[in-house]
Amino acid sequence: MAKDKIYIQDNNEITELTGKEKDDFIAERKTDELESKARFNELDSQKALKVSAYKKLGLTEEEINAIL
Amino acid sequence: MPTTTKMGIVYPSSTDLVKDGATAMGTISTTVDAKSGLVLLETQTFSAVSAVNFTSKFSSNFDNYIAEINCTFSASLDIYARLRSGSTDASGSDYVTQGVGSNSTSVSAGRTTTTYWFCNFIATGTEFSQTWKLFNPFKASVTNVISNSYSSTGATVAQNACVQRHNLTTSYDGITFYPGGAGTMTGVISLYGINK
Numbered sequence: 001m002a003k004d005k006i007y008i009q010d011n012n013e014i015t016e017l018t019g020k021e022k023d024d025f026i027a028e029r030k031t032d033e034l035e036s037k038a039r040f041n042e043l044d045s046q047k048a049l050k051v052s053a054y055k056k057l058g059l060t061e062e063e064i065n066a067i068l
Numbered sequence: 069m070p071t072t073t074k075m076g077i078v079y080p081s082s083t084d085l086v087k088d089g090a091t092a093m094g095t096i097s098t099t100v101d102a103k104s105g106l107v108l109l110e111t112q113t114f115s116a117v118s119a120v121n122f123t124s125k126f127s128s129n130f131d132n133y134i135a136e137i138n139c140t141f142s143a144s145l146d147i148y149a150r151l152r153s154g155s156t157d158a159s160g161s162d163y164v165t166q167g168v169g170s171n172s173t174s175v176s177a178g179r180t181t182t183t184y185w186f187c188n189f190i191a192t193g194t195e196f197s198q199t200w201k202l203f204n205p206f207k208a209s210v211t212n213v214i215s216n217s218y219s220s221t222g223a224t225v226a227q228n229a230c231v232q233r234h235n236l237t238t239s240y241d242g243i244t245f246y247p248g249g250a251g252t253m254t255g256v257i258s259l260y261g262i263n264k
Contacts, residue, residue: 009114010121033249
């Protein structure tokens with residue numbers, strides 16, 4: 001199927017989104033993707049904070065990796 | 069009449085009269101209907117689509133459901149899900165996901181309330197095998213979910229275990245699964261009703 005087309009399967013029937021419906025769908029997926037990236041960035045930040053705290057406590061990289 | 073060993077399904081013996089056959093078939097059918105554990109509601113096989121909808125599948129026949137997902141994505145993303153009423157997705161920020169994921173020695177946990185469910189707190193993927201067990205989506209009560217996810221990009225293998233809640237006390241009769249971003253999905257999803 002062509003990359004620029006958006007297909008939805010509903011109860012085994014395929015329909016192509018067009019017009020505003022297609023534009024809204026693409027916009028919503030972009031928002032979803034940004035939200036997902038933000039979520040993972042936050043999880044990475046939390047991990048970085050934990051690593052920093054463990055380093056201050058004097059733990060080695062190996063010990064920190066074992067904890068995280 | 070004799071019965072099967074495991075499910076106790078009554079069936080006609082070889083000495084029964086032919087005229088009793090219709091009654092016996094009716095008994096067999098109703099017994100199978102009552103005693104089957106999982107009832108396959110629909111299997112959808114799809115290729116390069118942007119969403120897979122199960123419309124008008126939940127009913128008062130079942131309280132709880134299982135969705136088995138096997139698919140690949142065109143890009144490294146998450147699987148998202150939304151409940152539906154008829155052909156309309158419930159798109160409010162009422163979907164709570166709590167979970168923990170692991171990828172090699174990395175472990176990550178979180179809780180998110182947003183406009184969809186997902187089951188991933190560790191890494192996006194291009195290959196997914198997931199099981200979603202949905203509790204009471206058709207009842208006018210909150211819907212709860214227990215989900216487990218295998219995901220991979222080929223080079224990595226990640227695991228996630230999640231629980232989800234939809235906060236509205238609304239009856240829903242369907243669910244949609246879709247890639248959480250610009251990408252398409254290819255694979256198979258089966259939806260089962262759990263007999264009660």
